[in-house]
Amino acid sequence: MSVKAVLSDLGRVILHFDNHIFYRKLAGHASLSYEEIARLAFDHGELVRLFDGGRMEPRAFYGRVTARTGAAIGYDAFFAIYNDIFSPIPGTLDVLGGLKAAGLRLVLVSNTDPMRFGFIKRRFPEILIFNDYVLSYEVGAIKPDRAIYEEAIRKAGCRPDEAVFVDDIAENVAAAGALGIKGIVFKAGETDLAAALRALGVE
Numbered sequence: 001m002s003v004k005a006v007l008s009d010l011g012r013v014i015l016h017f018d019n020h021i022f023y024r025k026l027a028g029h030a031s032l033s034y035e036e037i038a039r040l041a042f043d044h045g046e047l048v049r050l051f052d053g054g055r056m057e058p059r060a061f062y063g064r065v066t067a068r069t070g071a072a073i074g075y076d077a078f079f080a081i082y083n084d085i086f087s088p089i090p091g092t093l094d095v096l097g098g099l100k101a102a103g104l105r106l107v108l109v110s111n112t113d114p115m116r117f118g119f120i121k122r123r124f125p126e127i128l129i130f131n132d133y134v135l136s137y138e139v140g141a142i143k144p145d146r147a148i149y150e151e152a153i154r155k156a157g158c159r160p161d162e163a164v165f166v167d168d169i170a171e172n173v174a175a176a177g178a179l180g181i182k183g184i185v186f187k188a189g190e191t192d193l194a195a196a197l198r199a200l201g202v203e
Contacts, residue, residue, distance in 0.1 A: 003182070003202045005156035005163040006099055007134075009143075010110040012168040013186045014093060014127055015086045015120065025081040031070030040068060051113045054137035058115050083119035092186075095193045097129055099202065109152045109165070111136040111143050132156075143167070144175030153179070164200055166193070 011017050020038060027034040041048075047064055050056040056064075062078050065071070071078070100106050108130045110117070114137055121128060132155040134148060141147035149165070156163050160180035167173050173183035184196045197203075 003104065003162060003164055003200065004158040005105040005107060006096065006197070006202070007107045007109050007149075007152045007156060007163055007165040007176070007181070008092075008096060008130075009165075009167040009169075009172070009186070010108055010112065010120075010127070012089070012188060013166055014089060014096075015124065016089050016188060017085045017087075019085060021085045022082050026065075026069060026071055026073070026078075029071045029073040037069055044068070048113075049142060052111045052136045053142050054140045058113070061113075079115050079119075083116050084123075086120060086124065088124065089188045092193060093126065093129065095197070099197070100129060100131070102203070104202070105132075105156050105158070106130045107132045107134060107152050107156050109134045109143070109148060109167075113137050143169070143172040146175065146179065149176050149179050149181065153181070164197065164202060 008014065019041065023037045023041060024034045027037055030037060032040065047061065051061045058079070059075070062075050066073060066078065096106055106129065112135055117135060134152045134155060136142040136148060139148050139151050153160050153163060164182045164184065165173060165176040166184045166186050168186050170185045173185050177183050182200050184191070184193070184200070186193065
């Protein structure tokens with residue numbers, strides 16, 4: 001069966017991100033050290049899951065994080081450092097752009113929140129090449145939840161076996177595979193995306 005759509009993750013596929021940049025900057029305003037903030041973030045990942053899943057508003061997220069870390073920082077300044085953790089991964093957009101030019105449908109599938117995605121659209125407008133977007137905070141589901149892949153296939157307008165999903169996390173690729181979607185586990189600097197796509201029949 002020919003491939004009609006490519007579904008792509010954003011973080012560590014198109015843009016690298018490093019949350020430790022945020023932890024270090026927040027420590028400059030907080031009663032906790034960088035190491036303590038990093039440990040707290042690891043132990044309390046439910047806040048990010050709620051935010052990414054659209055179940056927590058930005059103002060509430062800001063309030064919970066600053067309260068837990070003792071950070072004295074305003075709302076706008078907080079999100080300025082929370083958002084600014086991204087840098088481009090060379091090559092991925094070139095490959096995806098070539099696929100779009102060849103007639104394949106592109107759908108971005110990302111676990112993200114409204115503040116970071118808004119920042120990305122402003123800072124990296126070149127990524128906005130997709131035909132459609134499936135964003136966790138809009139869908140109310142985060143990878144590897146089945147619902148986010150079902151929405152991606154709906155927006156791709158094809159059957160699951162006519163789509164390829166690219167993500168840096170094997171668990172997410174496996175969850176897509178459970179629906180019949182072909183998958184590529186992408187590792188920046190290691191994966192030849194064009195070659196991996198060709199191996200699945202995508203030219």
